[in-house]
Amino acid sequence: MSVRALRGATTIDRDSREEIITRTKELLGEMFLRNEVDKDQLISILFTGTPDVHGAFPAAAARELGYGDVPLMCAQELSIDGGTPLCIRVMAHIETTKARDELRHVYLWGAKGLRDDLPA
Numbered sequence: 001m002s003v004r005a006l007r008g009a010t011t012i013d014r015d016s017r018e019e020i021i022t023r024t025k026e027l028l029g030e031m032f033l034r035n036e037v038d039k040d041q042l043i044s045i046l047f048t049g050t051p052d053v054h055g056a057f058p059a060a061a062a063r064e065l066g067y068g069d070v071p072l073m074c075a076q077e078l079s080i081d082g083g084t085p086l087c088i089r090v091m092a093h094i095e096t097t098k099a100r101d102e103l104r105h106v107y108l109w110g111a112k113g114l115r116d117d118l119p120a
C-alpha cells in the first residue's frame with residue numbers, strides 16, 4: 001500500500017447549498033468509483049472553492065456520504081484573472097495499491113479541460 005493523492009474538480013451552476021452538496025457528492029462518487037477507493041482507504045480530503053462559492057462548505061457533502069470520521073478541510077482557491085468561476089476542487093489522500101499513473105483524476109462539468117493532461 002502507498003499513500004497517493006487523487007485530484008478532482010467540478011463547477012456549480014449556481015451558488016446554492018443544494019447545488020454545492022449535489023455536485024460535490026457527484027464528484028467524490030466519481031473519484032472513488034473510478035479508482036475503486038473504499039472509505040477505509042481515505043486518509044484526508046481537502047476541498048477548495050473559488051471566492052464566489054458561499055452556499056455551503058463542500059466538506060458537508062462528504063459528511064452526508066458517511067465520511068464524517070475522515071479529516072476534512074475547506075479553503076479558498078486563488079482568485080486568478082480568467083480562472084474558472086464557481087469551481088470546487090478536491091485533493092483526496094488515499095491508501096492504495098495502484099501506481100500513481102494508474103489513478104484517474106476526475107474533472108466534471110465546467111471543470112473539464114482544466115487538466116487535460118491528466119488521465120480521466
Ligand SMILES: O=C(O)C(=O)C[C@]1(C(=O)O)C=C[C@@H](O)C=C1
Binds near residue numbers: 007008009089114115
Ligand atoms: O487542477 C486544477 O483544478 C487546476 O485548475 C489546475 C491547477 C494547476 O495549475 O495545476 C491550478 C489551480 C489549482 O489550485 C490546482 C491546480
